[in-house]
Amino acid sequence: MKPKTIKQKKGPGGNLGLARLGIILWLVILAWSPGLFARSVQGEANKEETRWYSIRLGEETVGYVKETGSRLQQAGRWYWKSVTESKIVLRRLGQKVEMRVSYEHLETDEGLLKKITAEQLLAGSRVRTEIEVEEDRAKIKNLTGNQVFSREIPSSGRLLGPVGIGKLTNDKLKRPGDKVEYRTILAELAQVISGERTLVGEEVVDCGRNKMTARKVIDRISQIETTRQVWLDMEGNEVKAVEPSPFGDIVTCLSSEQEVMEAMAASRGQEQFFQSSLIRSNVRLPQARGLDRLVVRLKHSQPELGWPDLANEYQKILENSGEVKVVELKRVPLRSSPDGQLSAEEKKPYLEANTYIDINDPEIKRIASEVAGREKNVFQKALKLRDWVSRNLAFDAGFVFAPASEVMKAKKATCAGYAALLAALLRAAGIPSRYLMGIVYANGIWGGHAWVEAWLEGRWVPLDAALPSPGAADPARIAIARSSLAEGPGGSLVAAQKFFGSVSVEVLEFSLKGRTVKINQNQPLYEVKDNRYWNPGLQLGLRAPDGFTFAELDGVWPDRTLLALKGPDGQVVRLFQEGWFPSENLEKYLLERLKKEVNGGRQIQLRVWGKKRPALVSAEKSALAILNGTDLFLLVASGKNSEKLLAGVAAALENRLIAD
Known part of the structure; x- marks a missing residue:
């Protein structure tokens, strides 16, 4: 029997924050941040009202969010259905970068979350995530191409959807200083998150169409450690939001379809947004891909965000004073005494297929076998696979992020795709691999980057196919997140959020072929x-x-x-x-x-x-x-x-x- 639908009277202001969160988190790969928001829950009516929002970076409109909502009756029970479509278009290195994220939330009439369907289109094909919420767990299914990957996470307690969060906000936030807490599931992270909202007061908001009085609310999400400012109309619909990104504040404002499309058509697509996320180096490094060692001073402009975990086998914290860290970075020798051993259970996530490291693809299996199948030396096997990726892919700034099988087919990618394909080839050849995100030095700047680590005879060895070195990856880089990608890149993007756009890098010294050079603090670039x-x-x-x-x-x-x-x-x-x-x-x-x-x-x-x-x-x-x-x-x-x-x-x- 076809579900009965009754269209919603008031505009859906609910999951606008979710849509923007997806877009901003993906922006971290190009160089992030979020929330969900209140949906009006007024009574039923015969007319559906769609709400459009512009997304601005600086003075330029770079995207939009479109929201609709309805009520469904299934098996005699009413549900809220929220549908959000978002799109951002930028330019990077002269190429158009287009990102699309869509969401569908289904929740009970009381606002309890039942199902989320999310889709990301960041390259040539869509990646779909379906999450079904049960009493004590959430079943997660990722679909890409003809492959399906399933898992479960615990989800005890009340999990709210956009309508539920909106109702809670309207019911509890009456006076300035009032606070309310909520729990929900964020599709990009595929995990339960906790949020807290605080009412600041009333302000007049001007989005260019007309002025209105709105309630200003501060929304904090603990797992992402981010804070966004949101303005709601008196019915709980979102009017405006401001949140940080690596490229400056992202501002979302209530608009219309015509205004949004006209503004995007007039957009110049300037590159300064990406340039603003790059860190100018205080020295031009010689033979960066051949360096043996660096010492850098990192300074955090927003230490309240916290630091990602930087310490590992080849990144040593020499000084730590809250907002400043001095880190020694060393090249990992390919042949050296092992650091330890991994059990079969510990290796498992780094050998298995998942949504983005889809090693069951026939072409990935074939290339892994042809390139490295007869090689007995595990180090040489890994380097041969790295070299194959370097030689056979072309850099394409518009190919944001995709499963390894799509990268293999397209033969183009950003560094994120180079890393995903190399990780897949390594696993297909029986070598455990994990995906790294961080920053790297290249021609006078430090910028966001992705590469891999391979487990080679008792230690994790970094390998980079996009910026290759003669052996293991050079130390002119800082790893800030590691992942098997079994849960997607969301966790890595959250770690990156603490770093990108907030940390400066100063090279204090470097070593090359046995010679150490200390950098004079007042030394000019040239x-x-x-x-x-x-x-x-x-x-x-x-x-x-x-x-x-x-x-x-x-x-x-x-x-x-x-x-x-x-x-x-x-x-x-x-x-x-x-x-x-x-x-x-x-x-x-x-x-x-x-x-x-x-x-x-x-x-x-x-x-x-x-x-x-x-x-x-x-x-x-x-x-x-x-x-x-x-x-x-x-x-x-x-x-x-x-x-x-x-x-x-x-x-x-x-x-x-x-x-x-």
Whole structure:
């Protein structure tokens, strides 16, 4: 029998916070935060009213939330059904990044949660989560492609849905200072969470349509350690909300479909939101992928958020004073005495398939067998799988997060996808693996990143396919969360929420090939004096040819430019810094890289820093590749007599950290 539906009179203001929480938590992967909110529970009517909300970052509208609600009668009992659809569109590295999250909550007429259905579309396919709440447990089912993964969590006590939380809010928050506590299930974390709401008072809110008097409420969720400000109308519907994110405050305001769509169409999609989440380094690190050790000072601008657990086998806390931590980071040797052993039960979650590490995919099994099946040495087996991922995937900023099987099919991903696929291949080859989230150094910045750890002969060894090193992953990174991903990435994102956008990084010293360099606190990133450029971090210098001036000296990732020289007749010379790549044929790789700069040039060799280096030259453009340890420098000269100009600048290029 088809359920009877009676449409709700007042607009559904209830699970707007849930929808935004899903979006913000996923924003952490690109670089987070939440709540649910009150739904009006007025009587039945014949007309359904849909509410639209704009999502703004700064002055720009970047997304929307659409909410509808209805009452259903099933087997003689009434239920509330809330449906929320949300979307955010940003730009990152010139590409559109689109994230969609939808929710459906079903709860009793009294507001007790019965079922949640959530879907995330962050790449090419949807990931669906279904949660059914029973008296003492919640049954969780994750569906992706044709695979289903099921588990249970305990859920004793009263768990409320959006309507239930709204009713509780309206019933209990009467005077400023009144508080109320609630418990519910958050789909992204797939766990029971506790919240507390406090009524601040009444304020006039202006969302651009009209002004109205609203009640301001502070909502705190303990498991996520976040606080959001919310304004409710007199019927309990959400009007406005402000909450933090790595890119600044996210503001949600009551709007209309037309206003939201017009604002999004006019959005410029600026990249500053992502740039604001990057941490400028106080030093340009030489051969970052080849470093042996670093010591960094971390300073938390919001220590009340707490710190994620940073201490592990290769991250040692040297100083800890609340808002400041000094951490020593070391490279893990591939061959060394084991730290310990894991039992079969302890290894189990790191060998099993789950929603995102779906190792039962036939193609993942095939590649794992072909690449590493005959290799006996477990270290080499892991490195071969890492190298395969590095060589066969392309970076795509719009491919936010997806199961490993989808990454395998698309052959593109962000670092999150590189890590998911490598973790899956390792497990398919019988090697326990876990997913890491943290920050990494790259070309002058520290930014959010994902990589993996593999259990290799008695210790966890970090491996990175997106920013590879010749062996284990380098120590120019800080791990802040580890997970099997059996429960999804939500737990890691919550840990990241305590870190991203709130912590600064200062390099105090680094070690490279037995040499330790201490960083002077007042040391500049670079200096130009008497027409000579000097970079104290890279220990690299260059004197400009007569008539040339330095330019473009402040580029950081994703800009590869270290410096540029502008000549009197329009000539331009640029020096790019890139990283090491696990190429099967180094000479061929360098030549192909040069061909991307020079079309149809003549191949020659130039002696730089004591070695012959490959170059492609032509009348108007010439390029030179200089591999120094794990740094690849590309020197590109454009304009008349480019070959002669290239040779002259290359001869003047100096480096005091020349690798063997």
